Amino acid sequence: MLIFSVFKTLTDQQVTVELKNDLSITGILKSVDQFLNIRLDNIKVLDEGRHPHMMAVKNCFIRGSVVRYVQLPSEHVDTQLLEDATRREALSQVKR
Amino acid sequence: MDPSATGIQEPFDLIRLSLSERVFVKLRGDREVTGILHAYDGHMNLILSDVEETIMIVDTENAPDGTVNVAKRKMEMLFVRGDGVILVSPPSRA
Amino acid sequence: MSSLQGYVDRRVLLILQDGRAIVGTMAGYDQKSNVVLSDSKERVYSIDEGVEEIPLGLYLVKGDMVVLIGEIDEVLDQAVDLATVRAEPIMPIRY
Numbered sequence: 001m002l003i004f005s006v007f008k009t010l011t012d013q014q015v016t017v018e019l020k021n022d023l024s025i026t027g028i029l030k031s032v033d034q035f036l037n038i039r040l041d042n043i044k045v046l047d048e049g050r051h052p053h054m055m056a057v058k059n060c061f062i063r064g065s066v067v068r069y070v071q072l073p074s075e076h077v078d079t080q081l082l083e084d085a086t087r088r089e090a091l092s093q094v095k096r
Numbered sequence: 097m098d099p100s101a102t103g104i105q106e107p108f109d110l111i112r113l114s115l116s117e118r119v120f121v122k123l124r125g126d127r128e129v130t131g132i133l134h135a136y137d138g139h140m141n142l143i144l145s146d147v148e149e150t151i152m153i154v155d156t157e158n159a160p161d162g163t164v165n166v167a168k169r170k171m172e173m174l175f176v177r178g179d180g181v182i183l184v185s186p187p188s189r190a
Numbered sequence: 191m192s193s194l195q196g197y198v199d200r201r202v203l204l205i206l207q208d209g210r211a212i213v214g215t216m217a218g219y220d221q222k223s224n225v226v227l228s229d230s231k232e233r234v235y236s237i238d239e240g241v242e243e244i245p246l247g248l249y250l251v252k253g254d255m256v257v258l259i260g261e262i263d264e265v266l267d268q269a270v271d272l273a274t275v276r277a278e279p280i281m282p283i284r285y
Contacts, residue, residue: 003137020125065179069176
């Protein structure tokens with residue numbers, strides 16, 4: 001839930017999603033759901049010369065389960081807030 | 097050591113106490129990252145900053161003895177999906 | 191829900207876990223990202239030859255197999271002569 005919220009705060013920001021098939025796709029984060037499925041707009045595939053498969057694709061849906069990393073815009077991530085929220089969530093999980 | 101003194105009773109406590117510290121993460125696919133831990137959840141999804149990733153590439157074609165080539169790269173802020181995580185190691189307190 | 195809203199009736203590119211690339215018209219989908227494509231074709235990429243298109247017709251793809259679904263800009267797509275495109279197939283997903 002925490003990570004889902006983080007992604008929601010990053011909508012309309014540029015991110016780079018690296019998939020488990022080694023494709024890297026940069027685009028504007030348009031939406032995210034509880035599975036961390038991701039919608040990207042205005043996409044660009046890294047090393048397009050080697051990966052022309054998505055030349056005519058301008059926006060896409062990425063299944064959360066195939067994501068390896070997402071590079072986030074650090075200027076839009078409040079790390080102190082994240083750590084506090086993480087501690088709070090960790091404690092609430094213990095109490096249940 | 098007395099578990100109540102360290103505050104560590106279950107595995108995730110170890111990760112919680114590593115928040116805002118540099119951690120080492122071993123991942124599937126012969127990858128490792130180090131970075132400052134800012135968030136995690138029960139799936140071991142992680143958010144790290146000041147990240148350095150190391151990929152070990154075993155060159156079996158040109159070197160049958162298995163020479164390992166290492167590729168490194170740096171990233172400012174990274175979400176790591178939990179299903180790729182093998183282990184998270186807290187900073188050494190030497 | 192992030193989801194596939196807005197893709198129905200559009201031409202889409204579907205990338206599967208095994209690296210296959212399928213284009214088709216999105217006829218429908220559900221919560222698990224199961225997808226039905228009509229008038230679909232597999233695009234087979236290779237380094238030695240141009241892209242080969244294999245007609246598949248009506249196709250139901252299980253959500254677990256889906257890596258990515260992209261909306262195709264038809265003007266851009268038609269401007270590309272697939273016979274001249276040389277590329278390695280997309281790698282399969284490795285966990």
